[in-house]
Amino acid sequence: MQRIIRFRNHSIFLILGGVFVGIVLFCALISIIYLPDDPMATNSMTKLAAPSADHLFGCDHEGRDVLSRVILGSRPTVIISLLGILIALLLGMLLGSAAGYFGGAPDHFLMLISDSIMAFPGILLALVFVAVIGKGLPGLIFGLGIVFAPSYARIFRTGIRQLKDREYILLARLIGVKPPRILFVHLFPGLVPQLAPAIVVGIANMAMAEAGLSYLGQGVQIPQPSLGNMLMEGQSYLVYAPWIIIFPSIYLLFYVLGMYFLSEGVRMKFKTGGV
Amino acid sequence: MAYEPTPLLSIRNLSLSFSDPVTRKENSILSRLSFDIRDGEVFGIVGESGSGKTILSLAIAGLLPETAKITAGEIIFRGQNLLSLSPKARRDLLGREIGMIFQEPLSSLNPLISVGKHLEEVITAHPDASTPKETRGMRKTRILEMLAHVGFHDPGRIYRAFPHQLSGGQRQRALIAGALLLKPSLLIADEPTTALDTVTQTQILDQLRRISQSFSLSVLFISHDLKIMEKMCDRLAVLHNRRIVECDATYEVLHSPGHPHTAALLRGARLDIRGAEVARPAPPAGAVPLYRIEALSAGYTTTAFRGATNEAQVLDQVSLRILPGEILGLIGSSGCGKTTLARVMTGLLPGSTGRIYENEELVADFSLKKRIRKSPVGLVFQDPYNSLNPYKTVGWLLEEPLRVNHLHPQKDRRERVLTMMAQVGLPKRYIDSYPHQLSGGQRQRVALAISLMLSPSLIIADEPVSSLDVTVQSQILQLLHDINRRSGVAFLLITHDLRVIRAICDRVAVMDSGKIVETGRIGDVIHSPKMPVTKLLTEQI
Structure with a gap:
């Protein structure tokens, strides 16, 4: 990316990413108070209707307004990706910090768990967790959270291992700072430059994973719309009514690409900020 | 022409x-x-x-x-x-x-x-x-x-x-x-x-x-x-x-x-320090040492492939006395165990054998926790770029010792920080600066101030000036000297440079491959070194 475009300034990435992500977040929020049409109401008159003034994004095979469904469908994507990353981050922080700070046996044990999670293909494992915890939002959030946790655990672990023998941490121990405070107050600010871009990318990846699960029918359940299950429903009509698939895809693209831009911007900002 | x-x-x-x-x-x-x-x-x-x-x-x-x-x-x-x-x-x-x-x-x-x-x-x-x-x-x-x-x-x-x-x-x-x-x-x-x-x-x-x-x-x-x-x-x-x-x-x-x-x-x-020539009267012979270290041995154990352990003995039966209020120099070439001794004495490095007496009272436990509560030992490191947290301001760093030990009511702490900054010669305006905005000498002043916040009886300074410019070196040594004279805190000054020792120390201990080989008043050691190692070191100047 950098080699092709070569922006010297990080702000262009932050602005582009902010706009893309902003559009999706705005829709997810607005869906609470306003939808152009009832996203669930089937209508035999408008089956597979092309985009028009009445239905900007056209209608699907049940005659439901695609625009309303896309707006409503972006809600689970946003909720799952944001809450899922929070779970992943919390789990990763606990495991990674403990492993990195104490080292030795706890480190071996925790990293064994983390490595075994990483050894499975992410989607497959998420399917298992969803099957155990149950379909629907909580299952998705926890399932994806667990699957994504090891990569954050690794960042915490390596970061802390690098920093904990720094002299300023030794000095902090010497003046009587207790381990939890050393971790949270003295060490964590040092991890932000590595962590921040990883979190933003994680949100994008989680959104894609959610779409993938919903596409496979294991995520958000029909008739509740989500970007993923709209793709699944629309694929049989791809030739006659491509708008059923195109608009949710563009939406997902906005969110994911926006997050990638943001993460690149954040990464460059920390690089040039140079603490 | x-x-x-x-x-x-x-x-x-x-x-x-x-x-x-x-x-x-x-x-x-x-x-x-x-x-x-x-x-x-x-x-x-x-x-x-x-x-x-x-x-x-x-x-x-x-x-x-x-x-x-x-x-x-x-x-x-x-x-x-x-x-x-x-x-x-x-x-x-x-x-x-x-x-x-x-x-x-x-x-x-x-x-x-x-x-x-x-x-x-x-x-x-x-x-x-x-x-x-x-x-x-x-x-x-x-x-x-x-x-x-x-x-x-x-x-x-x-x-x-x-x-x-x-x-x-x-x-x-x-x-x-x-x-x-x-x-x-x-x-x-x-x-x-x-x-x-x-x-x-x-x-x-x-x-x-x-x-x-x-x-x-x-x-x-x-x-x-x-x-x-x-x-x-x-x-x-x-x-x-x-x-x-x-x-x-x-x-x-x-x-x-x-x-x-x-x-x-x-x-x-030349590292001229004002007032250093005025030697303090020697403490009475029977004075109670602040710290007495006896037969202290320590080493590192590294775990190699498949749990095979590798032990490296770094300190070998070290005995040393530090008198109250003195500046004791510890000199030795690199790798002789000076830094390890500092870490053991501060409690940062566990797993040593031997006895440490503090005011003739046996310190039973070398671990960090007990040391801090009883009487803290200050530590100043060589590299001022590594010894201050880059994400915190000077004021925050100086306040931290008070905060975590619940000393002084919250509203007085900033006042204490400012007083301490004045004592180590840091202008007030640096209180909200980050370490990377300070010069090496200023950072070393901050590091010293952090140690002084807990009013320790001993500060171990591990090569405190060797990464600084010569003009700054003498300023920092002057500061150590002044603080020692003003507040009576004892210093253990670790260095490889005899000029530093000569500038401000009262007594000197010479260390070689994990052992203290010679101790004495600074003049005696420089002018009539007993051991070959000491001779080598004195030839530097």
């Missing part, structure tokens, strides 16, 4: 600036420098860190980073202005006519390539038209000869060795050999011995001096250390505040400095 030989290299009105990549602001680094280097002389440039010495050497070699720009002036080498040459022609000149050695020998060598390969590459990268059919064997002979020249007794072994198998001094010598292989007429040596210990330093410098004479090689020698300059250089230029403030024969510069900054550097090199 006196005979003036044509200079080998002459710098004319050279100005150089950095442009900030974000703000695009020009930042002047060097301004209108002019000097000549004659054939076969060793020309020294001395200056404090950040004065632009290294950038100057890179400008001559044509290795400037992208952000640096030469704004005016000429660099004339053998009558040719280097700045008007094409990049390719300059590259060709570098290596063939201008050799270069750097401060850190390890980072100049690829760990996966043997020394011989490194040196051979020097030759193959500069194909010589006069000897087009040089075979590998011939090249090897040339390299082995050169290795012998720079003082290796077994060039064959060095030829096959990889960088990690050599000591720092050997690596630097191998690099010198590489720089000399193509018989350049100018060698740029940028702090070539700063990363080496004193004994090796002397060897390398002698070798350089000898080589310069036998090859009639001009050397541009860059250093911050006047002591080295005095030994090495024929002429000396002092770089200060972007300009050359003084340039003359070394003897003249050092014995009748014509610029106040040169005088300041000289004073710094």
Whole structure:
């Protein structure tokens, strides 16, 4: 990316990413108070209707307004990706910090768990967790959270291992700072430059994973719309009514690409900020 | 008119600036420098860190980073202005006519390539038209000869060795050999011995001096250390505040400095401390020592492959007394266990055997937790860049000891911080500064202030000045001395530099391979050293 475009300034990435992500977040929020049409109401008159003034994004095979469904469908994507990353981050922080700070046996044990999670293909494992915890939002959030946790655990672990023998941490121990405070107050600010871009990318990846699960029918359940299950429903009509698939895809693209831009911007900002 | 030989290299009105990549602001680094280097002389440039010495050497070699720009002036080498040459022609000149050695020998060598390969590459990268059919064997002979020249007794072994198998001094010598292989007429040596210990330093410098004479090689020698300059250089230029403030024969510069900054550097090199001559009356013979260490042994255990453990004994039956309110110097060459002793005494390194008495009371537990509650030991590290958390402000860092130990009500803490800052000579305005906005000396003041916040009875200072400039060194030592006299806190000053010890210590302990070999009053140890190690150390000054 950098080699092709070569922006010297990080702000262009932050602005582009902010706009893309902003559009999706705005829709997810607005869906609470306003939808152009009832996203669930089937209508035999408008089956597979092309985009028009009445239905900007056209209608699907049940005659439901695609625009309303896309707006409503972006809600689970946003909720799952944001809450899922929070779970992943919390789990990763606990495991990674403990492993990195104490080292030795706890480190071996925790990293064994983390490595075994990483050894499975992410989607497959998420399917298992969803099957155990149950379909629907909580299952998705926890399932994806667990699957994504090891990569954050690794960042915490390596970061802390690098920093904990720094002299300023030794000095902090010497003046009587207790381990939890050393971790949270003295060490964590040092991890932000590595962590921040990883979190933003994680949100994008989680959104894609959610779409993938919903596409496979294991995520958000029909008739509740989500970007993923709209793709699944629309694929049989791809030739006659491509708008059923195109608009949710563009939406997902906005969110994911926006997050990638943001993460690149954040990464460059920390690089040039140079603490 | 006196005979003036044509200079080998002459710098004319050279100005150089950095442009900030974000703000695009020009930042002047060097301004209108002019000097000549004659054939076969060793020309020294001395200056404090950040004065632009290294950038100057890179400008001559044509290795400037992208952000640096030469704004005016000429660099004339053998009558040719280097700045008007094409990049390719300059590259060709570098290596063939201008050799270069750097401060850190390890980072100049690829760990996966043997020394011989490194040196051979020097030759193959500069194909010589006069000897087009040089075979590998011939090249090897040339390299082995050169290795012998720079003082290796077994060039064959060095030829096959990889960088990690050599000591720092050997690596630097191998690099010198590489720089000399193509018989350049100018060698740029940028702090070539700063990363080496004193004994090796002397060897390398002698070798350089000898080589310069036998090859009639001009050397541009860059250093911050006047002591080295005095030994090495024929002429000396002092770089200060972007300009050359003084340039003359070394003897003249050092014995009748014509610029106040040169005088300041000289004073710094002597480490004069005001009031240090006034020796404190010796404590009565029966005084209770603040700390008494008996038969302390410690080591590191490293777990190797498959749980095999490797034990390295670092401290071997160390016994030491620290009297209340004294400054005890601990001197020894690098790797003798000084730092380990500091870590054990502060409780940062568990797993040691022996006894530590504090006010004649046995400290039963070496662990950190109990130490802090009873009586904290302050610690000041060598590198002020690593010892302060880069993400916190000075005020926050100074307040932290009070905060975590619940000392003083919250509203009084800032007041305490300001008082402490005044005590260590930090202006109030730095309270909201981050460590990277401070100079090395200021950071060291902050580090000292952090230790003082808990009013310890002992502060261990581990090489507190060895990474600072000479003028700053004496300021920090002065501060340690003043704090000791004012508040009566005892110092254990760890160093490898006898000048530091002589400047402020009352007593000195000499350490060698994990043992204390000699202790005594500073004058006695310097003037009549008992042990051979001590003799070696005293010869440095």
